[in-house]
Amino acid sequence: MNARWQKAWHFLGLRAVWRHAPQLWLDFAAGEPSVDWIADALRQWHNQAEDPGDFGIVHHNLMQTFQRLHGSAAALMLVVWVDHVFIEGGPDRAKEWNWQRVMTYEDTTVLSKLDPVLTQKVLQLRAAYRADYNAFKSQLAGTEAEISEAELPILTSAFPALPEGGFPVSSVGNLNTTIALIGNLNRFVTLWDKIMGGLSREQLEALYQVAKTEITHLSGGGHPDRLGFPGAWPSLYFLNEKNEHTSQP
Numbered sequence: 001m002n003a004r005w006q007k008a009w010h011f012l013g014l015r016a017v018w019r020h021a022p023q024l025w026l027d028f029a030a031g032e033p034s035v036d037w038i039a040d041a042l043r044q045w046h047n048q049a050e051d052p053g054d055f056g057i058v059h060h061n062l063m064q065t066f067q068r069l070h071g072s073a074a075a076l077m078l079v080v081w082v083d084h085v086f087i088e089g090g091p092d093r094a095k096e097w098n099w100q101r102v103m104t105y106e107d108t109t110v111l112s113k114l115d116p117v118l119t120q121k122v123l124q125l126r127a128a129y130r131a132d133y134n135a136f137k138s139q140l141a142g143t144e145a146e147i148s149e150a151e152l153p154i155l156t157s158a159f160p161a162l163p164e165g166g167f168p169v170s171s172v173g174n175l176n177t178t179i180a181l182i183g184n185l186n187r188f189v190t191l192w193d194k195i196m197g198g199l200s201r202e203q204l205e206a207l208y209q210v211a212k213t214e215i216t217h218l219s220g221g222g223h224p225d226r227l228g229f230p231g232a233w234p235s236l237y238f239l240n241e242k243n244e245h246t247s248q249p
Contacts, residue, residue: 010158013038016146023183084234095228
């Protein structure tokens with residue numbers, strides 16, 4: 001079983017993660033009051049001999065239990081969530097991240113290059129994103145206190161302490177970074193769908209052309225090829241499917 005699923009299950013086995021289920025788009029599976037069964041399976045795997053062996057059988061058993069608890073539709077949604085919403089690292093969700101930068105960074109000049117309708121849309125998106133970003137940042141406080149001693153092996157296995165920029169980052173800090181990255185991008189995509197979802201193809205094309213020029217001037221840089229057409233994100237398709245699933249009686 002690949003490293004992505006192994007890290008995802010360790011992420012899902014932490015109670016602190018499920019505190020943010022709606023922001024992480026895990027609310028399609030939040031009906032089960034406890035996720036201790038995930039942590040128990042991971043601990044058994046870790047407590048085996050020096051070489052715990054292939055994670056594949058653990059993944060198989062976890063998926064079977066998840067499907068039994070939440071149904072086949074939710075199990076399929078979990079597969080898509082791990083593939084397109086979860087952030088393991090590297091290039092995961094890079095196009096959404098770059099669009100979020102172009103749309104919300106204060107040092108962009110994108111507003112001066114758009115027509116009044118698009119300018120108003122971007123301002124609306126920026127204001128809503130900033131408000132939600134600050135609220136979510138405050139909500140993340142206290143995660144460290146929620147990590148129990150029994151969960152520490154699960155936490156440190158998937159989210160080891162890191163030396164970042166000369167300053168050490170704890171395992172909890174690493175976990176919080178992952179939660180924040182996923183949650184913030186999810187909120188950006190949600191707001192995009194709500195505010196920009198009604199734009200015409202011509203308006204999206206105009207926005208795309210401006211963004212391709214703008215991204216090269218942002219702090220940290222960026223290449224136009226890393227943007228992609230606005231809204232053409234698998235995570236957005238997942239969001240719409242999730243909303244249909246959770247709205248069913």
